[in-house]
Amino acid sequence: MAEEGIPGRVVVVGTGLIGTSIALAMRKRGAEVLLTDRDAASLRMAVELGAGQALPDGAAEEPADLAVLAVPPAAVAVTLLDAQKRGLAKVYTDVASVKALPLAQAAQLGCDLSVFVAGHPLAGRERSGPAAAQDDLFLGRPWALCAPPEAKPEAVEAVTALARACGAEPVTVDAEEHDRAVALVSHGPHVVSAAVAARLTVADDVALGLAGQGVRDVTRIAASDPRLWIGILSANSEPVAEVLEAVATDLAVAASLLRDGSEGAAAHVADLLLRGNAGRARIPGKHGGDQKTYAVVPVMIPDRPGELAMIFQAAGIAGVNIEDVAIEHSPGRPLGVLEISVKPEAAERLAEELRARGWSVPG
Amino acid sequence: MAEEGIPGRVVVVGTGLIGTSIALAMRKRGAEVLLTDRDAASLRMAVELGAGQALPDGAAEEPADLAVLAVPPAAVAVTLLDAQKRGLAKVYTDVASVKALPLAQAAQLGCDLSVFVAGHPLAGRERSGPAAAQDDLFLGRPWALCAPPEAKPEAVEAVTALARACGAEPVTVDAEEHDRAVALVSHGPHVVSAAVAARLTVADDVALGLAGQGVRDVTRIAASDPRLWIGILSANSEPVAEVLEAVATDLAVAASLLRDGSEGAAAHVADLLLRGNAGRARIPGKHGGDQKTYAVVPVMIPDRPGELAMIFQAAGIAGVNIEDVAIEHSPGRPLGVLEISVKPEAAERLAEELRARGWSVPG
Numbered sequence: 093m094a095e096e097g098i099p100g101r102v103v104v105v106g107t108g109l110i111g112t113s114i115a116l117a118m119r120k121r122g123a124e125v126l127l128t129d130r131d132a133a134s135l136r137m138a139v140e141l142g143a144g145q146a147l148p149d150g151a152a153e154e155p156a157d158l159a160v161l162a163v164p165p166a167a168v169a170v171t172l173l174d175a176q177k178r179g180l181a182k183v184y185t186d187v188a189s190v191k192a193l194p195l196a197q198a199a200q201l202g203c204d205l206s207v208f209v210a211g212h213p214l215a216g217r218e219r220s221g222p223a224a225a226q227d228d229l230f231l232g233r234p235w236a237l238c239a240p241p242e243a244k245p246e247a248v249e250a251v252t253a254l255a256r257a258c259g260a261e262p263v264t265v266d267a268e269e270h271d272r273a274v275a276l277v278s279h280g281p282h283v284v285s286a287a288v289a290a291r292l293t294v295a296d297d298v299a300l301g302l303a304g305q306g307v308r309d310v311t312r313i314a315a316s317d318p319r320l321w322i323g324i325l326s327a328n329s330e331p332v333a334e335v336l337e338a339v340a341t342d343l344a345v346a347a348s349l350l351r352d353g354s355e356g357a358a359a360h361v362a363d364l365l366l367r368g369n370a371g372r373a374r375i376p377g378k379h380g381g382d383q384k385t386y387a388v389v390p391v392m393i394p395d396r397p398g399e400l401a402m403i404f405q406a407a408g409i410a411g412v413n414i415e416d417v418a419i420e421h422s423p424g425r426p427l428g429v430l431e432i433s434v435k436p437e438a439a440e441r442l443a444e445e446l447r448a449r450g451w452s453v454p455g
Numbered sequence: 456m457a458e459e460g461i462p463g464r465v466v467v468v469g470t471g472l473i474g475t476s477i478a479l480a481m482r483k484r485g486a487e488v489l490l491t492d493r494d495a496a497s498l499r500m501a502v503e504l505g506a507g508q509a510l511p512d513g514a515a516e517e518p519a520d521l522a523v524l525a526v527p528p529a530a531v532a533v534t535l536l537d538a539q540k541r542g543l544a545k546v547y548t549d550v551a552s553v554k555a556l557p558l559a560q561a562a563q564l565g566c567d568l569s570v571f572v573a574g575h576p577l578a579g580r581e582r583s584g585p586a587a588a589q590d591d592l593f594l595g596r597p598w599a600l601c602a603p604p605e606a607k608p609e610a611v612e613a614v615t616a617l618a619r620a621c622g623a624e625p626v627t628v629d630a631e632e633h634d635r636a637v638a639l640v641s642h643g644p645h646v647v648s649a650a651v652a653a654r655l656t657v658a659d660d661v662a663l664g665l666a667g668q669g670v671r672d673v674t675r676i677a678a679s680d681p682r683l684w685i686g687i688l689s690a691n692s693e694p695v696a697e698v699l700e701a702v703a704t705d706l707a708v709a710a711s712l713l714r715d716g717s718e719g720a721a722a723h724v725a726d727l728l729l730r731g732n733a734g735r736a737r738i739p740g741k742h743g744g745d746q747k748t749y750a751v752v753p754v755m756i757p758d759r760p761g762e763l764a765m766i767f768q769a770a771g772i773a774g775v776n777i778e779d780v781a782i783e784h785s786p787g788r789p790l791g792v793l794e795i796s797v798k799p800e801a802a803e804r805l806a807e808e809l810r811a812r813g814w815s816v817p818g
Contacts, residue, residue: 214665228755228815234665265661273662281651281673283724286731287705288644291698293734298628299636302577302597303738306676310644313669314735318728326721329713335654336713340706342650347699350692358689361646365681368649371656372677375666392591400777401767408761416782417763452591 094122098257099157099250103128103147103180105171107138109217110187111162112225115143117258120227126156138222156181158250164320165190165327168210169197176204183250185211189274190328191238191267205242209251212236212270213260220317228259235260238267272331279328280335282313282321289314386415387439389432392452393419403430403451410445412438457485461620462520462613466491466510466543468534470501472580473550474525475588478506480621483590489519501585519544521613527683528553528690531573532560539567546613548574552637553691554601554630568605572614573630575599575637576623583680591622598623601630635694642691643698645676645684652677749778750802752795755815756782766793766814773808775801 094100100123104115107129115125115138125144129135139146159181161171165188172184172194184207188194191210199205213235217224235255239248255262265273289311292300325332346364349357393399407414416433434442443453457463463486467478470492478488478501488507492498502509522544524534528551535547535557547570551557554573562568578596580587598618602611618625628636652674655663688695709727712720756762770777779796797805806816 214667216667226753228753233667236665263661263664269661270665273658273665276654276658276662277666277670280654281670283709283727284647284651284702284706285669285673286728287702287709288647289732289734290705290727290730291639291643291701291734292737293730295636295639295734295737298626298632299639300737300739301626302599302633302636303640304577304579304596306648307640307644308738309672309675310648311731311735311738312672314728314731316728318725318732321728322721322725325713325724326716329716333710333713336706336710338654339647339650340703340710342653343647343699343703343706346646346650347696347703350688350696350699353689353692358685361688362681362685364646364653365649365677365679365684367653367656368674368677369652369681371652371654371658372674374655374658374663375671375674376663390589390591398768398771400780401764401769401771404764404767405761406764408764414763417780419779 094124095257098253099123099183101156101158102126102144102254103156103159103175104144104162105129105159105175105180106162107131107134107143107222108162109220109222109224110213110215110229111160112138112141112143112222113215113227113229114160114162114187114213114254114258116141116225116227117230118254119144121257123257134222138225141222141225143222143225155179158183158185158254160254161186164188164323165194166323168194169201169203172198172203172208173201176207182207183247184208185251185254187211187213188327189278189324191236191270193327195238195240195267199240205240206244207247208240209243209247210238210240210267211251211255212238212274213255213258215260220320230255231259233260234263236263236265236270238265238270271328275328275331275335279325279332280339282316283325283332283336284339285311285314386433387436389434389439389442389446389453391430391432391446393430400430402449403432403446406445406449406451407432407434407442410438410441412442412445457481457487458620461616462486462546464519464521465489465507465617466519466522466538467507467525468492468522468538468543469525470494470497470506470585471525472583472585472587473576473578473592474523475501475504475506475585476578476590476592477523477525477550477576477617477621479504479588479590480593481617482507484620486620497585501588504585504588506585506588518542521546521548521617523617524549527551527686528557529686531557532564532566535561535566535571536564539570545570546610547571548614548617550574550576551690552641552687554599554633556690558601558603558630562603568603569607570610571603572606572610573601573603574614574618575601575633576618576621578623583683593618594622596623597626599626599628599633601628601633634691638691638694638698642688642695643702645679646688646695646699647702648674648677749796750799752797752802752805752809752816754793754795754809756793763793765812766795766809769808769812769814770795770797770805773801773804775805775808 102118102123103126104111126147127138127144128147163171168186168188213230215229215233252262349360418431446453465481465486466489467474489510490507491510526534531549576593576598578592615625712723781794809816
């Protein structure tokens with residue numbers, strides 16, 4: 093039995109990472125989930141993962157409470173039209189990373205927009221497909237909701253309930269505003285990351301050997317699936333193009349200022365770096381509030397089982413809450429530095445506890 | 456007493472992050488370290504951190520084995536000339552992020568290049584100053600060495616011994632080649648990161664609320680100190696300008712292709728994303744070898760002390776070696792997902808062990 097107030101019977105069209113993760117989250121809340129995907133192997137895997145049952149090919153006996161169209165942006169409108177013709181559900185939503193184009197196409201195709209509320213859960217992974225799905229993928233994440241003017245209140249309620257049931261925070265936003273926002277904080281940075289990584293195809297081994305953490309971070313998302321991303325970029329072309337042009341202009345200007353070499357020119361480049369500082373500082377902290385500043389306690393760790401457990405045990409004994417951890421591996425050596433982020437007031441207590449137990453903690 | 460084969464008496468000019476870290480590393484190996492910095496507070500802090508003794512103002516009684524000039528790129532040559540006039544050491548090196556300009560300026564000023572070997576340890580932190588210094592900062596990192604043609608073999612030996620004593624891997628490289636390499640893998644990406652972050656100064660709260668891990672990673676290094684970086688960029692202007700122009704061109708072309716909107720245009724944008732995949736894959740893995748693929752085991756963790764210790768203890772009991780860890784915080788909730796990277800063959804064993812002990816590990 094589904095928990096009260098959530099859609100009890102859900103159809104998920106498209107069992108990729110997002111569709112399967114939603115299915116898993118709704119199953120966990122007790123909903124009945126029916127799955128469909130034009131790729132039979134993907135559908136089978138999602139069923140095996142416990143995400144739900146395969147939707148029978150024929151017409152549904154009774155419309156589900158909600159159908160989630162987890163398909164690429166360009167496929168949303170036609171999938172909606174088809175689903176509505178089959179009478180799959182009472183209410184429909186999608187999960188595409190762009191919102192204006194699918195809504196416009198759906199209107200053009202004559203879909204019933206009184207029962208469609210477009211959605212975009214802001215969650216993802218570098219891996220794709222049902223195998224990477226997680227029932228907690230949306231926990232605490234924003235879930236953008238764009239209701240067309242025709243949408244009935246009960247449709248908005250059902251999709252809002254879906255987002256909440258998946259653990260996300262629903263954010264009502266206009267479709268055009270959404271698309272400009274994600275161009276700025278997601279789609280644009282994605283192409284820039286790819287352009288930096290693309291330079292490395294001409295790098296020699298000396299250059300690659302000098303690569304540090306900075307270029308690794310800047311290019312991490314350049315490892316994503318181009319097939320998925322070209323669909324997103326094409327469907328949000330105008331806002332993304334604007335961001336890319338602005339970045340390209342800043343970079344071209346910086347290049348010519350560096351070539352100029354005067355002190356005034358250097359001051360202009362420094363100004364770009366300062367604007368970078370200011371923009372970076374505006375990104376909210378991981379916990380959704382202001383960016384928190386933690387103290388980092390670095391500990392040298394031998395690369396063997398058991399060591400991390402003992403370190404965290406020592407932290408527990410010291411009563412220190414660990415906010416974040418990262419391992420900085422030393423290339424070519426079986427050694428690493430564990431960086432433990434804690435509240436500033438707890439740093440010295442943790443460092444002393446660890447030193448007292450024989451770990452090397454620089455002062 | 457210094458360990459055998461390492462410089463026994465070292466002068467460090469400039470007690471910032473890098474200078475103080477070298478001083479700490481050499482002190483740990485038993486070397487006598489003398490420190491100097493034109494900023495008295497920075498010098499005092501380095502002395503208090505145990506990095507060495509303050510260098511007396513007058514002429515040194517006897518030249519040290521080695522002087523490390525840990526000053527900005529533009530200050531290297533004049534600092535070298537001054538140090539050589541004072542007879543500070545038998546051999547000199549620097550740590551600047553660019554190599555061709557300081558070497559050319561040193562030659563122009565008439566420095567004795569037979570006892571100078573330029574160096575660049577590839578290590579750093581987002582924080583700067585002596586307080587951020589660590590004696591293990593260089594462990595396993597590359598340390599580029601650029602010896603001018605005049606350099607005596609014993610000078611090369613002394614600077615190589617310094618790099619090794621700090622735990623780094625010396626890499627002999629031509630100065631111009633070094634500068635082109637770091638423009639590609641460090642200086643260029645730095646400016647690009649700043650340009651992406653600079654866009655966020657015009658973002659509204661909706662956009663900032665939709666920011667995910669991707670834009671956080673791309674803009675992490677945009678938080679660095681502009682005063683430090685403008686010196687580096689200005690001293691390596693030509694190679695950096697080339698990288699920025701290439702990236703700017705790729706972005707401007709991508710923007711106009713997106714505006715074009717044809718399928719052929721989309722294919723060209725997809726090609727940039729594919730080149731991004733290829734370039735990203737060329738970055739060596741953290742251990743210095745090929746990029747290793749680990750399996751990631753996600754575990755839901757309550758945000759309280761002791762939990763991590765128990766998880767790592769369970770991993771130890773299962774005999775699983777942990778290659779990397781990261782905590783994915785769920786914004787707005789006291790919950791997180793611990794992502795444990797392990798060798799693919801160990802993933803299922805770890806997942807089962809954790810499930811058996813009551814943790815939630817998605818399949």
